[in-house]
Amino acid sequence: MLTVKNLKKSFGGLQALRGVNVTLPDQAILGIIGMNGSGKTTLLNCINGIYIPDEGDIVLDGARLDGHPIHKVAGMGVGRTFQVPRVFQHLTLLDNMDVAQVASKAERDERYALSEYWLDKVALMRLRHNYAEELSGGQQKLLELARIMAAKPKVILLDEPFAGVNPELAQMLIGIIRDIPTQHGCAVILVSHDLTSIYQLSHHIIVMNEGAILTEGDAATVKSDPAVIEAYLGA
Numbered sequence: 372m373l374t375v376k377n378l379k380k381s382f383g384g385l386q387a388l389r390g391v392n393v394t395l396p397d398q399a400i401l402g403i404i405g406m407n408g409s410g411k412t413t414l415l416n417c418i419n420g421i422y423i424p425d426e427g428d429i430v431l432d433g434a435r436l437d438g439h440p441i442h443k444v445a446g447m448g449v450g451r452t453f454q455v456p457r458v459f460q461h462l463t464l465l466d467n468m469d470v471a472q473v474a475s476k477a478e479r480d481e482r483y484a485l486s487e488y489w490l491d492k493v494a495l496m497r498l499r500h501n502y503a504e505e506l507s508g509g510q511q512k513l514l515e516l517a518r519i520m521a522a523k524p525k526v527i528l529l530d531e532p533f534a535g536v537n538p539e540l541a542q543m544l545i546g547i548i549r550d551i552p553t554q555h556g557c558a559v560i561l562v563s564h565d566l567t568s569i570y571q572l573s574h575h576i577i578v579m580n581e582g583a584i585l586t587e588g589d590a591a592t593v594k595s596d597p598a599v600i601e602a603y604l605g606a
């Protein structure tokens with residue numbers, strides 16, 4: 372269980388997060404939507420240790436995450452993908468996958484099997500000996516997801532996983548994300564502008580606006596909320 376309490380983060384005079392509260396139960400998928408610049412990525416950056424929040428606390432299974440550097444937070448079970456994917460360009464896909472398992476005590480064969488399992492899931496097996504730099508942007512996003520899953524995280528933070536991924540792969544990705552909580556015991560925070568995918572996948576949805584939560588609830592609640600309709604479509 373991940374909880375975020377009263378999280379605040381400013382950049383100079385700009386309040387990017389104005390006291391955000393989030394509860395993510397085990398095996399849940401939490402969707403986060405909101406206009407450009409509403410603070411979604413900043414929230415993820417605070418959770419995984421890229422930013423130190425000004426106020427508030429972030430707790431995963433009873434342990435404080437805030438204040439720890441990014442690698443420590445990763446070691447505590449938080450995986451993260453980025454709006455612009457960050458993979459090791461000059462390593463092969465298999466080596467990218469192996470790096471993710473650096474903390475694993477598993478034997479080489481076992482690590483290799485896990486790498487292949489995830490590369491197969493994201494349809495990149497045939498490219499396993501290629502360098503990551505040879506992949507398209509969409510494929511790099513898939514590799515990034517495979518890589519963070521190989522570290523067996525407790526929670527993953529996905530920032531725009533569908534952006535730049537073609538519709539067929541996006542459909543495959545939806546299926547993979549949907550199964551992650553039940554099949555891999557991992558909770559998911561999903562930030563996306565793709566409302567259809569968010570509505571399909573999320574058990575709970577948060578709508579952000581100017582660094583605060585505008586409204587939250589299940590898909591039906593959020594879809595019919597006048598404040599959301601106004602924020603997205605204009606009055």
Ligand SMILES: Nc1ncnc2c1ncn2[C@@H]1O[C@H](COP(=O)(O)OP(=O)(O)OP(=O)(O)O)[C@@H](O)[C@H]1O
Binds near residue numbers: 406408410414
């Ligand atoms: N490192 C930074 N320095 C200064 N301002 C920042 C920094 N990171 C984010 N901001 C500002 O904080 C606000 C929230 O940005 P954030 O990236 O969290 O938005 P977002 O909801 O992810 O938007 P998008 O949908 O476009 O990805 C924006 O006004 C942004 O310019």
Ligand SMILES: [Mg+2]
Binds near residue numbers: 412413
């Ligand atoms: Mg963002």
